[in-house]
Amino acid sequence: MKLTYNSKEVIHLPKQGSWPESFHEFEAEHGYALMAAEAAGRPLLLRGEPGTGKSQLARAAAVATGRLFLSVVVNARTECEDLQWKFDAVGRLGEAQILASVPDVDRLGRLQPAHFLSPGPLWWALDWLSAEQKFNNCINPCEPIPDKPEAWQPGQGSVLLIDEIDKADTDLPNSLLETLGNGDFKLPYLGGSVRKQTDIPPPLVIITTNEERELPAAFVRRCLVLPLNLPENKAELTDFLCRRGAVHFGKQCSEEVRMHAADMLVEDRWNVEPGQPRPGQAEYLDLLRAVIGMAEKETEQLELLTALRRFVYRKAAAQV
Secondary structure (H helix, E strand, O other): OOOOOOOOOEEEEOOEOOEOOEEEEOOHHHHHHHHHHHHHOOOEEEEOOOOOOHHHHHHHHHHHHOOEEEEEEOOOOOOHHHHHEEEOHHHHHHHHHHHOOOOOOOHHHHOOHHHHEEEOHHHHHHOHHHHHHHHHHOOOOOOOOOOOOOOOOHHHOEEEEEEOHHHOOOHHHHHHHHHHHHOEEEOOOOOOEEEOOOOOOOOEEEEEEOOOOOOOHHHHHOOEEEEOOOOOOHHHHHHHHHHHHHHHHOOOOOHHHHHHHHHHHHHHHOOOOOOOOOOOHHHHHHHHHHHHHHOOOHHHHHHHHHHHHHHHOOOOOOOO
């Protein structure tokens, strides 16, 4: 299934797991970048400061095409194997302690390591059916089965979000590209491998970085790259934020409220000392969400903007 989008249509993103309900409007260049990544068979690397909508773009791409949405947030300890499979060593130890007091039980059979191996996001993305079978045969899966769209079938494909890859060790990006390029990876304890099935499309892989650490040059060369940066011109940024506010909360707050919140953000963003976190799109939406949740009348919302501003926008130490 080819990615389709409409840059003028607002897409409703329903609540999914820990992801809250939201709305998304594709920029034309974002749609082209997604389609190019799919056509080239390369991951799409989204670069930009936190809060610019990188993760939501991946989720919107999945919803727009009816694909399965899978996501994983990378940390400093994440290795490529963590994205492929997970082994519950603690669960196996606990099972051994329980079985020690149970007579007439096949302890060796119950404690086979394969019983404690569960699928990771890459496994689900490459071969849903074998991942589902392994999940059902796992004694204690490390994570729940991913949520999937109603009536979704593996042949419709998936979107895999690998979030904040800049937090990982430098070995992860290169190992990841090897797995994606080969379309398979080996499994421990089972004596086999997971391979992308010929009757399903390859996953559309979207990777984000907040630029906290420089990524390996070889990794970046093998990705398509889409920078997601807020406008540096004050008037353009105000207009950009107001449009985003209308997409998310157009019926819940007036244009004046959205404009006033944007003007406040622009002022505070340009007064932050170099190296300190600057308020951006995420903070803007948080402020609107807060005032909408606390008041319905425009006059009350405008008053709340001033009262709540310092909690939401002024997070830099010099501004507190």
